[in-house]
Amino acid sequence: MKIEQIYTGCLAQGAYYITSNGEAAIIDPLREVQPYLDRLERDNVKLKYIFETHFHADFVSGHLDLSKATGAPIVYGPTAQPEFEAVIATDGQEFQIGTIKIKVLHTPGHTMESATFLLLDEKGKEYAIFSGDTLFIGDVGRPDLAQKAAHMTQEQLAATLYHSLRDKIMTLPDEVIVYPAHGAGSACGKNMSKETVSTIGNQKATNYALRANMTEAEFIKEVTDGLLPPPAYFGMNVAMNKQGYESFENVLNQGMVAIPVADFEAIADESGALILDTRKNAVFAKGFIPQSINIGIEGDFAPWVGALIADVRQPIILVTEIDQEEETVTRLSRVGFDNILGHLDGGFEAWKKAGKEIDTVHRITADEFANEVNIGENTIIDVRKESEYAAEHVEDAYSKPLAYINDWIKDINPKEPFYLHCAGGYRSMIAASILQARGFRNFTEIEGGFNAIAKTSIPKTDFVCQSKTLNT
Template sequence: MRVEQIYTGCLAQGAYYIVSNGEAAIIDPLREVKPYIELLEKDGVKLKYIFETHFHADFVSGHIDLSAETGAPIIYGPNAAPEFDCIVAEDNQVFELGAVKIKVLHTPGHTMESTTYLLIDENGKDHAIFSGDTLFLGDVGRPDLAQKAASMTQEQLAGHLYDSLMTKIMPLADDVIVYPAHGAGSACGKNMMKETVDTLGNQKKVNYALNQPNKEAFVAAVTDGLLPPPAYFGANVAMNKKGYRNVDEVINQGMTALSPEEFETAAESTGALILDTRSNGEFAKEFIPQSVNIGINGDFAPWVGAMIGDVNQPLLLITDKGMEEEVVIRLSRVGFDNVLGYLKGGIEAWKTAGKETDQVDRISAEEFKERLKVGESVVYDVRKESEYEAEHVEEAYSRPLASINDWIKDINPKEHFFVHCAGGYRSMIAASILQARGYRNFTEIEGGFKAIAETGVPKTDFVCQSKVMKA
């Protein structure tokens, strides 16, 4: 028996590959299925099952394309009702895989079809659980995403989650390995550990949710401090439940190379959003007017989902040379399938064609120190509230990037302000959105709070972030 975790850091997502005696199973596969096919061929094994822990909200699973490619059936737990052929398993149903078994443990709460899969080894011993979004390391799945579909409140769903954990998960042995669907950085939880594998025994000790004295306390703890879910979550659930376009078609369309003239015409005629995926430093120097910058070297796909929201929005891409396909694939993982193409030759081709460019007013942290007038200057901190509460520039305002659509309308365009994040990634996203919407009376700070903290700019006293994790 072999278990392999296939972890995708930019999504904080774990898929799993299990092999025993020439048969394989894959749990919660990503959208692009080619790597799985290559893995199966390399090992010379047959894919017998595709297990889905639930209808994912934060990414589009590869279950449908993988089933079409391999003939392996898709398996969901009880209560699932997808609009494609699959096996809806019963609670405690057992599936044999080579010399091992995979047992269905229905664990509703995050969603009502949420299911944990228990791996039983060749000797009949409980070996591991693939807990999906039911149990994370350090946290449990948020119970507010399925309220509408389940016709329940988040408190009622949290109650179901408590029962699932106490009756199905906690009785398992301490040496059982926990393989969750997500790690730190995912919006599906609020307090996840950076580790991606642990023992259940350790989680029983350190996981705050598993150490509540009763159901009422558990419900209060897991529902406290939940931020609104990203706008794209509902669309991803629908795609996972109803089906979607073949990923190869999506990639082929997105890989359409456009000349500067074709690119400009497409932007004007389709209402496409120009998404520039270069680094924030390169973007700041020169970019196509009205572009939005979300760098590929960061939490790219989740921020695209959070900032753009509408997965049907037509997109035109600016990328670093050779990164075009990678960008299209990452967009497809979160359901953004309507990429019309990319600018061939990038920003250099645009300039060579004599097209207009724009830039962001960016300064160093040292220059910010010189220009900052405490009590007069306006500073917007676009980090998460928990980061802001831990430590921030004195008299700075908390303006989280995730809620920019709420606070942007309150900006006084006549009043200059500074904007920063932790390191420059999120503040450049904010800067690009601000300029695209006509706000230009601001200055972005290179290097963010990390650089500012080294300059002697007055700051509040540091407070451990673990004490302010409600944000």
């Protein structure tokens, strides 16, 4: 028996590849399935089952393409109602893979079809669980995402999750390994650890939601407290996972279409496409196609695309570094953005050589910022998370997280100048590109963000005035 966790950092997602005696199972596969097919061939094993812990909200699974390529059936837990052929397991049903078995434990709460898959080793011993979004390391799945589908409140779902955890998971032996679907950085929980593997015993000792003697009421309050609104694309990803989607190969082939500079503007205008520039923020600042949005491929690219663009049906044309086109299309497809019309042939350099119009972002260093800013007089907008701002921020700065830019941008006065920063420049350049695309030119973005600002003499504080509102 062999278990491999295939962890994708930009999604904070774990898929699992399990083999035993010439047979294999894959749990929660990513959208692009060729790496799995290559691995199966290399290991000379047959894929027997594809297990899905639930209808994922934060990424599009590769279950359909993988099943089509291998003939392996897709297995869901009880109550799942996919709009394609699948095995809907009963609670406690077992599936043989070589000399081991996978036992289905119905663990509703995050979603009502959520299942935890218990691996029984060659001797029938309870060895590991693949807990999906039911149990994370240090946290549990948020209970607010499936409210509409379940016709339940988040409190009712949380109560259901409480009993799933205590009746199905916490009763397992302490040495049972826990393999979750996500780690820190995922929006499917709020307090996940950077660790991606643990044990039942360790989670009982350290996970706030598995605390001994915790009442149902306490669990509901603590699990639902502080939940941020889910990204808008989540519901669309659930629908794709449940109803079906375009083959990844088709999406990739379309995205790899090279659009000549001469045709680029016409295609963008006629299609209403968003121009998405995935180059590094420092490169983007020095020159880009007007109206384009910068979300760098080297950061938390796919989640930010999902959070800020929201509608997965939005037509997109890409501007990437040369040879990053395929990686960009792949990452977009993982979160359901399939309407990619192609990419700029030759990248931004081709646009520049053609003498086309170019825009720039007014960016200064932290030292320049320190020399010219007047604390208490100038407006400073911090687009980091509220928790980062609360830990320490520039004195008198406003907290306006990037995730909510579509809400707070309406409060910006286009005639009043302001400074803009995040932690290191990635998020503030996203904000800068959105602001300029919507006509705002009255700001200065800080290179290096708060990490660089913290090294200057600019006054900083951890005091948060709850009544402070943006009025620029």
